[in-house]
Amino acid sequence: MDVNKNSYTFMFAAIMVIVVAALLSFAATTLKPYQDENERLEKMQSILSSIKVEVSREEAAELYPEYIVQELVVSNHEEKPGIEAFNVDLTKEVRKSNIEREAPLYIAEKEGQRFFVIPIRGTGLWGPIWGYISLQEDVSTLYGAVFDHQGETPGLGAEIATAAFETQFEGKEILDDSGNLIGIDVRKGDASTQYQVDGISGGTITSEGVEAMILDCLESYIPFLKDYAATYSTAGSEL
Amino acid sequence: MAEEVLEKEAVEQEAKVTTKTREPLFSKRNRKLISDPFDDDNPITVQVLGICSALAITVKLYPAVVMAISVMFVLAAGNVIVSLMRNFIPNRIRIIVQLVVVAALVVLVDQVLKAFVYDVSKELSVFVGLIITNCIIMGRLEAFALGNKPWRSFLDGIGNAFGYGIILIIVAFFRELLGSGTLFGLQIIPDSWYIVNGGFYSNNGFMLLPPMALITVGIIIWVQRSRNTKLIEE
Numbered sequence: 001m002d003v004n005k006n007s008y009t010f011m012f013a014a015i016m017v018i019v020v021a022a023l024l025s026f027a028a029t030t031l032k033p034y035q036d037e038n039e040r041l042e043k044m045q046s047i048l049s050s051i052k053v054e055v056s057r058e059e060a061a062e063l064y065p066e067y068i069v070q071e072l073v074v075s076n077h078e079e080k081p082g083i084e085a086f087n088v089d090l091t092k093e094v095r096k097s098n099i100e101r102e103a104p105l106y107i108a109e110k111e112g113q114r115f116f117v118i119p120i121r122g123t124g125l126w127g128p129i130w131g132y133i134s135l136q137e138d139v140s141t142l143y144g145a146v147f148d149h150q151g152e153t154p155g156l157g158a159e160i161a162t163a164a165f166e167t168q169f170e171g172k173e174i175l176d177d178s179g180n181l182i183g184i185d186v187r188k189g190d191a192s193t194q195y196q197v198d199g200i201s202g203g204t205i206t207s208e209g210v211e212a213m214i215l216d217c218l219e220s221y222i223p224f225l226k227d228y229a230a231t232y233s234t235a236g237s238e239l
Numbered sequence: 240m241a242e243e244v245l246e247k248e249a250v251e252q253e254a255k256v257t258t259k260t261r262e263p264l265f266s267k268r269n270r271k272l273i274s275d276p277f278d279d280d281n282p283i284t285v286q287v288l289g290i291c292s293a294l295a296i297t298v299k300l301y302p303a304v305v306m307a308i309s310v311m312f313v314l315a316a317g318n319v320i321v322s323l324m325r326n327f328i329p330n331r332i333r334i335i336v337q338l339v340v341v342a343a344l345v346v347l348v349d350q351v352l353k354a355f356v357y358d359v360s361k362e363l364s365v366f367v368g369l370i371i372t373n374c375i376i377m378g379r380l381e382a383f384a385l386g387n388k389p390w391r392s393f394l395d396g397i398g399n400a401f402g403y404g405i406i407l408i409i410v411a412f413f414r415e416l417l418g419s420g421t422l423f424g425l426q427i428i429p430d431s432w433y434i435v436n437g438g439f440y441s442n443n444g445f446m447l448l449p450p451m452a453l454i455t456v457g458i459i460i461w462v463q464r465s466r467n468t469k470l471i472e473e
Contacts, residue, residue, distance in 0.1 A: 009329040016336060020343045027350050034354035042357070057357070151365055155298025155415075155447065158365070202298075202447045 043086070050132035050144045051108045051115050068117075070107040075100070077223045090121045090130070094217065103220040108134065114232070115143050116225055122213025124206040127151040129160065129213060133169070137232070139225045142184070145169035147210060157206030168197040174218060181222050183215030264390065272394040276402030278467060282375050283406040284460045285470060289375035293407055294452040296369065300423050303411035306366050307404025312348070313370050314379060315396035317341045321384040322392035328385070337380040342371050375403055410455045418446030 002008065044060040048067060055063050071085035076099050085104035093101045106117035114137050121130040131147035145166050152158040159165055169184065173194045176182050185196045186207045199207035262268070282288045289310075296302045320340050321328075328336050349367050352360035370376065379399050384392040415421055420428035420442050432438040445451050464470045 003327060003329050004331065009332055012327070012329050013332055013335075016339060020339055024343060024346055024350075027347055031350050031354035035350075035357075038353065038357040151368070153298070154296050154302035154365060201444050 046132050046146050046148065047106055047108075047117050047119075049146045050117050050134045051110055052144045053110065067108050067110055068106050069109045072105050072107070074103045074105050074221055074224045077220075077227075079224070090119055091128070094121045098216070098219040101220045103217070105221060105224075113137070116221075116228075118217065118221055120213050120217035122209050122216060124149055124152050124160070124209040125157050125203075126153070129206065129209055131210075131213075133214065135174070135225070137229055139222065139229050140173045140175040140179075142169050142172045142174065149206070152203070152206050155202075156200065157203040159200045159203055160206055160210055165197075165200060172197060174214070175222075179226075181215070181218055183218060184211060186211040269391060269394055272391060273398035273401070276398040277405065278463070279469065281402045281406065281463070282378070282399045283403055283456065284463055286378065288378045289373055289403050290453075290456065292366075292369050292373050293403075293410060293456060294449045296366070297407055297411040297414050297452050297455075298418065298447055299415050299421075300408065300411045302362075302365075303407045304404075305362055306369070307400065307407050309348075309363055309366055309370055310373060310375065310403060311397060311400035313341060313344055314376055314400045315393050316344055317376060317380055318384040318392040318396035319389045320344070321380045322387060322389045325385050325387075333385065334377070334381070337377060338371075341376050341380070345370050375399060406456070406459060409459060410452055413455055414446045414451060417443045418451075 003012075038057070041057045041060050044064040045055060045057050048055055048060060048063060051067065053063065053067055073080045073083040073085050073088060080102060083102060085106065088102055088104040090104070093103060104119055106119075108115045108117050115134045116139070117132055117134045119130070119132050121128065123129065127150040129147060129149040129152065131145060133145045134143040135141065136143050147160045147166060149158060149161055152160065168191075171194070172184055174181060174183055176195075182195060185191075186199045187196055188199055188204070190196075191198045276282055280286065283290060283293055292306065292310075296306050317337075317340055321337055324336070324340075345367050349360060349364060352363060379395060383395045387395070412422070415423075416427060420426060420433075420440075428440060430436055432440040434441050
């Protein structure tokens with residue numbers, strides 16, 4: 001058999017492509033339910049982690065309803081009913097303008113305190129980055145933050161997903177004294193005020209991505225959250 | 240009686256012939272496939288393959304180890320598969336065939352990990368792209384697996400991945416220790432040594448940047464060649 005004939009080459013290429021495609025699509029479809037379940041649990045785990053409840057992925061499903069008391073979707077600074085907040089595809093939403101977005105919001109209660117958990121999504125150097133930040137009731141103080149990424153370089157950009165970077169955000173403010181949103185300034189070296197954190201050496205673009213992502217995603221929420229917090233606190237004082 | 244002896248002799252002769260043609264699994268020649276890539280034929284320092292990933296992921300030890308293990312798996316399996324197919328691959332599309340084998344293998348492994356060991360897959364997914372484009376893989380498939388039997392190709396894959404991994408780990412050891420003061424994420428350099436705590440030491444931020452990986456690899460090549468004069472080119 002002459003393996004260098006044109007007809008053989010075509011046959012070989014065709015068969016190889018079909019075999020490989022069949023193999024990979026079979027693997028992808030049979031494994032999909034397991035992968036989706038893993039992602040769902042991880043999302044619950046990250047949301048809990050942003051309010052400093054550290055659980056394993058297996059425990060997340062169990063503990064999630066204990067802490068997350070309400071899930072809602074904010075659009076045009078109002079609650080938009082009829083949408084499952086947990087299933088909102090943030091990848092699509094962040095492409096829309098801040099007003100048009102259907103932005104999911106999770107309201108958590110822990111030790112008698114109320115927190116707003118906000119999912120955020122943006123771009124790093126090599127691909128998407130995302131995370132969850134939790135705000136205290138004053139709508140300005142960050143309680144916790146978790147970040148994750150798809151393809152940032154280990155040791156450089158990927159350091160945003162480490163505790164050393166994430167814990168810096170705790171207690172920082174996102175609103176200035178007059179209540180305007182300024183976000184968090186991720187900077188080089190001299191982070192000193194309550195609006196600043198240290199960036200990652202060698203991960204400048206990813207660090208800037210974190211800064212941009214926080215500011216961009218928070219804009220959809222702030223007016224709504226202020227109203228929400230105000231009604232909640234007056235309702236609370238009436239009781 | 241004489242016939243029996245003759246028959247016995249013939250059987251023995253035959254056995255001798257077959258053992259002669261069948262090479263033992265770990266013959267000297269085969270063992271060299273594993274040991275050579277450590278020094279004389281190291282993929283990074285001598286063959287100059289796989290430099291790109293050596294620069295990219297050696298900031299910390301842990302990812303370097305993970306990368307070394309994943310490359311070992313992909314290289315060994317890819318070598319065996321290509322070696323099994325070597326008589327059927329049309330010469331003109333052999334590079335594409337190799338690429339498809341490696342890419343399919345890597346994607347398959349990634350999918351399985353994502354379904355059953357999610358945490359490991361999160362760690363590895365960063366490397367998937369790097370493994371497919373890693374020149375060691377294509378280099379060994381092209382240079383070795385296309386012309387050798389599956390077992391020898393398997394050994395060659397393991398050997399080269401070891402040789403690659405050892406360099407990766409050496410580079411990552413120095414970069415993480417001097418750049419972050421840690422090893423595998425654990426603090427090694429005492430806190431009291433740091434200037435901020437009144438000491439004399441400060442982490443060398445330059446070690447975290449890719450150029451320093453290149454310089455570290457350069458130093459390793461220098462040390463290796465000064466010890467092993469065989470490698471010095473005229």
